Amino acid sequence: MKFPLLAIVSFALTTAGAHAQFDMIVEKLQSLGNPDFTADHMVLNRDGSGAVLSGNFHIKSDTVEAYADKVELDSNISLLKFEGNVSIYKDGLIYRGTRASINTETKELDASNMRSSEEPLFFKAGNLNSRTIDDIKVIETEESIFTTEDSPDPGFHFASDRVTIYPEDRVVFRNLTAYAGDTPVFYLPYLSQPLQDEMGYTFTPGFRSNLGFFLLNQYGTTLGDNSLIKYKFDLYSARGLGAGFDIDSFRWKDVAEEKQNSFGKFKFYWVYDSSPEEKVQSSEDRSQIDSSRYRINLQHRVYLPGPEESSVYVDIDINKLSDEYFYEDFYPAEFRDDPRPDNILSLVKHVDRGELSIATRFRANDFYQTDTRLPEIALDMVRQPIFNTGLFYAGNTSFGVLKEELADQEELRLRTQQDNLLARVRDPVLAANLDPAATRTTLDLLRTQLFEPEFNRFHTYHEIYFPKMLDGAFSVTPRAGVGYTNYSSVSGTPDPENSGRVIASLGLDTSTKFSRVYDTVSMPGLGVDKIRHIVQPYANWSFVSADSLGDEFKGIDRLTLSTRPRPLDVTNYTAIDSLRDWNIVRMGVYNRLQTKRNASTLNWLTSNTYFDGFIEDPEYDRSFSNLYQELEWNPLPWVRAELDAQLPVFGGDFDFTEVNTRLTFMPVDYLNVTIGHRLLMDHPFFEDSDQMDLRLYARISENWGVSLYERYEFDDSTLETQQYSIHRDLNTWVAAFGATIQNNRGAKDYGLVFSLTLKDFPSVRIPIDYDPTPGGSR
Numbered sequence: 001m002k003f004p005l006l007a008i009v010s011f012a013l014t015t016a017g018a019h020a021q022f023d024m025i026v027e028k029l030q031s032l033g034n035p036d037f038t039a040d041h042m043v044l045n046r047d048g049s050g051a052v053l054s055g056n057f058h059i060k061s062d063t064v065e066a067y068a069d070k071v072e073l074d075s076n077i078s079l080l081k082f083e084g085n086v087s088i089y090k091d092g093l094i095y096r097g098t099r100a101s102i103n104t105e106t107k108e109l110d111a112s113n114m115r116s117s118e119e120p121l122f123f124k125a126g127n128l129n130s131r132t133i134d135d136i137k138v139i140e141t142e143e144s145i146f147t148t149e150d151s152p153d154p155g156f157h158f159a160s161d162r163v164t165i166y167p168e169d170r171v172v173f174r175n176l177t178a179y180a181g182d183t184p185v186f187y188l189p190y191l192s193q194p195l196q197d198e199m200g201y202t203f204t205p206g207f208r209s210n211l212g213f214f215l216l217n218q219y220g221t222t223l224g225d226n227s228l229i230k231y232k233f234d235l236y237s238a239r240g241l242g243a244g245f246d247i248d249s250f251r252w253k254d255v256a257e258e259k260q261n262s263f264g265k266f267k268f269y270w271v272y273d274s275s276p277e278e279k280v281q282s283s284e285d286r287s288q289i290d291s292s293r294y295r296i297n298l299q300h301r302v303y304l305p306g307p308e309e310s311s312v313y314v315d316i317d318i319n320k321l322s323d324e325y326f327y328e329d330f331y332p333a334e335f336r337d338d339p340r341p342d343n344i345l346s347l348v349k350h351v352d353r354g355e356l357s358i359a360t361r362f363r364a365n366d367f368y369q370t371d372t373r374l375p376e377i378a379l380d381m382v383r384q385p386i387f388n389t390g391l392f393y394a395g396n397t398s399f400g401v402l403k404e405e406l407a408d409q410e411e412l413r414l415r416t417q418q419d420n421l422l423a424r425v426r427d428p429v430l431a432a433n434l435d436p437a438a439t440r441t442t443l444d445l446l447r448t449q450l451f452e453p454e455f456n457r458f459h460t461y462h463e464i465y466f467p468k469m470l471d472g473a474f475s476v477t478p479r480a481g482v483g484y485t486n487y488s489s490v491s492g493t494p495d496p497e498n499s500g501r502v503i504a505s506l507g508l509d510t511s512t513k514f515s516r517v518y519d520t521v522s523m524p525g526l527g528v529d530k531i532r533h534i535v536q537p538y539a540n541w542s543f544v545s546a547d548s549l550g551d552e553f554k555g556i557d558r559l560t561l562s563t564r565p566r567p568l569d570v571t572n573y574t575a576i577d578s579l580r581d582w583n584i585v586r587m588g589v590y591n592r593l594q595t596k597r598n599a600s601t602l603n604w605l606t607s608n609t610y611f612d613g614f615i616e617d618p619e620y621d622r623s624f625s626n627l628y629q630e631l632e633w634n635p636l637p638w639v640r641a642e643l644d645a646q647l648p649v650f651g652g653d654f655d656f657t658e659v660n661t662r663l664t665f666m667p668v669d670y671l672n673v674t675i676g677h678r679l680l681m682d683h684p685f686f687e688d689s690d691q692m693d694l695r696l697y698a699r700i701s702e703n704w705g706v707s708l709y710e711r712y713e714f715d716d717s718t719l720e721t722q723q724y725s726i727h728r729d730l731n732t733w734v735a736a737f738g739a740t741i742q743n744n745r746g747a748k749d750y751g752l753v754f755s756l757t758l759k760d761f762p763s764v765r766i767p768i769d770y771d772p773t774p775g776g777s778r
Contacts, residue, residue: 029073029080031104033062039071050074057082063107065089066100078105139165146171169222206738206753210278210329212238226250232269238278240291242330244269249300267297271330280328280749285409293322295331297341311350318343324367324407340368354381366408371556376400383465394571395462402556403454403492411450418446451554453493458486459576461503463569474512481505481570485579487549494552501547503579505570511538527636528604529596536590538610542568543583544618561685563646563658565612565625583615588628607631611650620684624650626658638666648682656683670699690714693721703729718743 029035040055054070069084080102082088088095088102090109101110124145140163147157161175173191177184204216214236223229227249234242249264276289300316319341321327327335346359357380361373378398386393406414421443424430461483468476483503487496518531549555555577559566567573568586588610595604612625626646633641642662648655662676674695681688693711700706705727711720725738735755742749 029059029061029104031078032059032064032102032107035059035061050076063090064102064109066102073104078103080104137167139167141165146173204753204755207751209748209750210238210280211236223247227264236271238275239329240272240274242269242271244295264300265297266300267295269330270294273329276323278329279747280325280744284325286325288409289323289325293326293330295322295326296320313348315344315346315348317341317345318364320364324365351379353384354379363405366405369405369407369410371402371404373400373402376402386464390466390468392465392467393462394465395460396571397460399456399458401456403452404556405452406450414446414450418443418450421446448554451493453490453554453556455490455493455556456488457576458484458488460484461570463505463571475510477509479505479507479509481507483570485576493554494550496553497550498547501549503544503546503570505545506541506543507568508541509538510540511536527595527597527602531604532592532594532601534590534592534594536592538588538590540568540586541584542586544570544579545581546579548580549577559619563656563680563683563686565628566619580618581616582618584617585613585615586610587613602634603632604635605631605633620654622652622654624652626650626655640664654684657681658683672697688715691720705729716745718745 029037037053037057037059039053039057042051042053044051050073052070052072057066057068057071059066059071066082066086066088068082068086071083072081073079074081082100082102084098086095086097086100088100088109090102095109102108103110141160142162144160144163145157146160146163157179158173159177159179160173163174164172166172173188176188176191178186201217201219203218205214206216207213214234216232216234218230218232220228220230227247230246230248232242232244232246236242245268247264247266271293273289273291273293276291276293277286279286296318297320298316298318300314302314302316303310304312304314320343321341327339342361343364344359344361346357349356357378358375359373359378360375361371363370363372376398377400378396380396381394383392383394385391421439424434425439461481463479463481465477465479470476481504483505484500485503486500488499490496490499513534513536515532515534518533521531522529557574557576557578559575559578565586568584570579573579588608591605591607591609592603593605594601596602608630609628611627614622614624617623627649629643629645629647631641631643633639640663643660645659645661647657647659657679658681659679660677662674664672664674666672676693678689678691680686681690691711691713693709695707695709697707698705707725707727709721709723712718713720719741720743721740722742723738723740725736728735736753737755738751738753740749740751742751
């Protein structure tokens with residue numbers, strides 16, 4: 001313990017018995033845990049009952065730290081009393097006031113009439129004490145005033161006869177009255193309010209043209225020790241009522257970062273829809289939709305036996321819907337992100353430099369076209385060295401029982417078209433008006449579209465790499481691979497020409513690198529302090545020879561239409577059933593401009609320019625691809641620009657133009673702007689598009705802000721999306737109002753959302769969205 005000179009003098013002037021008295025004081029204070037205190041003066045009581053310390057008193061121990069003008073220790077009742085400008089830090093809280101006391105034996109604090117806070121709450125109590133019950137810190141107050149506004153005169157506050165605070169968990173109020181200024185606005189005899197985000201009661205009123213006016217109500221609370229449950233009860237003026245609950249598990253939130261996705265989510269939501277026939281798109285056929293509509297979702301990862309020591313886990317992803325339009329009507333954000341959710345169960349085992357999995361994909365929603373895997377077993381090995389030979393290996397092996405099923409309504413539509421056309425062909429009078437060639441083509445197309453392939457497939461592919469650096473500057477990586485695919489028990493599609501096919505591949509990746517430093521280049525306005533230019537030209541050759549499966553065979557893992565170039569490495573090619581002969585050379589140059597910033601190297605500008613030359617094109621019989629350009633510019637922390645383009649500089653029948661750009665900048669500290677543009681012209685399969693979008697958030701003043709999002713299609717002069725929001729900070733509350741118009745080319749969807757949220761109780765999210773479930777969750 002430390003004492004300044006004046007304290008030592010005061011001690012020396014006392015009687016000889018003061019030594020024993022002082023030892024007793026030290027023993028009492030030691031119960032607080034290694035105390036260290038200072039004061040300008042210390043006087044021992046003549047009757048030996050304690051001491052008074054005054055003048056800049058400060059004590060720090062393992063359990064408490066405090067400041068006060070004067071402190072009195074009453075050793076008879078083990079009480080440490082603080083007076084004058086008292087500040088006490090204990091159990092993670094700071095208490096301020098004029099008087100307080102601590103029992104040195106029980107370590108309980110009496111902070112009556114002091115002020116304190118437990119984020120996000122600030123409070124003052126007529127009687128306050130802190131104690132520990134079953135290793136849980138609890139704060140109890142009486143005649144308390146609470147607010148979320150850090151102000152001596154809050155615009156909104158609560159008054160409660162008795163309050164129990166469980167820090168970082170919940171607050172329990174008894175006889176609670178809420179005040180706006182000095183005016184009481186509501187009363188509750190009991191309220192348990194959690195402190196975490198998404199907990200407690202929230203409500204969102206709004207309007208959408210297909211839902212009418214709505215009021216979304218949610219109450220979140222804990223479920224056991226590791227789960228959060230959010231109850232929902234919603235009203236839609238044009239559709240009826242909805243109810244449900246979400247459960248989120250956070251059992252393993254404190255484990256290593258790579259295993260923090262050991263989680264559980266369960267969602268159930270049911271709507272009694274009074275108008276299920278209400279359309280968002282004018283062409284929809286909703287005649288079969290029932291009034292009872294629902295969603296059931298379960299996403300769960302379970303480590304066996306637990307994430308701390310296990311390399312085995314089970315992934316569960318189940319999504320059952322009442323109909324294909326449920327997400328579009330009630331969860332449009334999720335519909336945009338994943339309009340046809342999968343149903344997959346998988347068991348995964350991490351092995352040395354690889355992964356072994358057993359997965360099952362099953363059909364839970366018959367209104368979606370789905371491929372099932374009952375099951376599929378796969379072993380994937382990442383690139384790894386082969387002893388000390390300088391060679392590397394990568395490969396994969398899988399076996400699956402696969403089937404593809406059409407959506408029920410789509411199959412019915414196609415069969416109806418086929419039957420109607422066949423009936424016309426069989427009728428001599430109607431057949432006379434048909435073009436035989438066009439009729440055969442249409443019937444062949446319908447027959448192909450009705451294929452529902454089903455087969456067992458064994459596939460294995462393995463590749464060897466030999467990377468070398470020549471003369472310390474030229475990188476060369478030759479590779480060779482071989483694979484085999486076998487199809488058995490084929491039905492629902494014509495048999496493949498080769499039920500067992502061999503795949504062989506050769507490749508060569510080459511690159512070199514040049515760099516130069518420009519020490520004299522300085523452009524502070526663009527964030528440049530010296531420049532290093534790195535140029536990396538490269539050329540990659542890929543040759544694949546695969547036995548043909550025939551034009552009639554319909555695979556399941558096949559190519560989908562895309563504007564992007566295909567991967568050249570067979571190990572990255574997931575469309576196994578579309579794998580065919582190719583011979584391609586990809587040539588390009590990678591540029592980087594680097595500068596110094598904050599004692600580190602920053603990629604100021606990066607550019608990748610390349611194209612494919614086809615010796616043998618597996619898809620469209622091209623000689624050259626488009627010229628691809630990928631560019632990213634990060635000149636300043638508040639400016640970012642991106643360009644992703646492909647241009648038909650070489651000519652050809654399948655050439656097209658695509659340019660995607662995006663610019664994000666904050667010219668002033670109160671304005672954030674993002675502008676994006678997408679141009680697609682002359683693609684052989686996709687429609688032309690010339691689309692621009694604008695996002696803006698502006699803080700008009702300390703209390704006002706506005707935001708907007710607009711998307712405009714120049715190709716047909718359609719303003720597709722308009723979203724506008726205004727935000728008002730009301731000190732204790734945040735008010736927000738948003739409106740939207742969605743042009744679906746035939747039917748417009750209108751939406752309104754209003755939000756009035758008490759700051760931090762719960763938190764507010766802005767800018768708001770017309771979607772009743774912004775961000776896909778609520």
